[in-house]
Amino acid sequence: MVDVIEAILKGIAMGLLLVISVGPVIFTIIKQSINNGKGGGFSFVIGVWISDFLLVVLSNLFSELVTTVMDFKMQIGIAGSIFLMGMGIFYIFFKKVHIHPEDVSMPMKTSDHAKIVLQGFLLNTLNPAVIAFWLTAATAIAVSHSIRDRIIIFATALILNMSADVAKVTLAGKLRKKLTVKNIRLINKISGLILVIFGTVLLFGVLFLVRKI
Secondary structure (H helix, E strand, C coil), X not given: CHHHXXXXXXXXXXXXXXXXXXXXXXXXXXXXXXXXXXXXXXHHHHHHHHHHHHHHHHHHHHHHHHHHHCCCHHHHHHHHHHHHHHHHHHHHXXXXXXXXXXXXXXXXXXXXXXXXXXXXXXXXXXXXXXXHHHHHHHHHHHHHCCHHHHHHHHHHHHHHHHHHHHHHHHCHHHHHHHCCHHHHHHHHHHHHHHHHHHHHHHHHHHHHHHHHC
16 A cells, blocks of 8 residues: 555656646647637647657556666666756756747647647657656666556656646646746746656665665
8 A cells, every 4th residue: 555655656746747847848738729729729738648658658668678688777777866866957957948929829820630639749759858758767667666556656647747738728828928937947946856856766766675685
């Protein structure tokens, strides 16, 4: 029971990190919702959800292959944890913010929902930061967690992130007014802090597992 609760809490932490991350996806969600209504916004986030689900599955399959074939589980887990903490430090101290009106106000050329879904899928899938995040998290978590725990962690993170996307679409107009440079800097720092904490927890989990073995 304790392991399940711990997995859920880690999934919530990962989900919160995704929720408050400020990148091209959130701006496009707002743009789609404003220019094409809630229908366009939901079509876009569906594409993002499909992409996230596939990336999570592929990342876990790849991490399972790596940790099974190689005898460097501790090194892989430590490297993944340090990478996450490094990303957090970057967001806290070095991430620069650039925001322009056209980022959220460019009109769509078509209202075809299938094309909007594809756009959401491609934008998320081709984002190196998203790929690095899922792969690093999956690899680090695979070292010290069972398959059941990993399913709980990633399912919780995805559900929380999907719920937030629904809220973003619904509140697109209000969110647009709040996305000032100052607010985005604050969000980046909070996001970085969560990354550092999450990476630290994973690192201690890996070291504890190795000592236990």
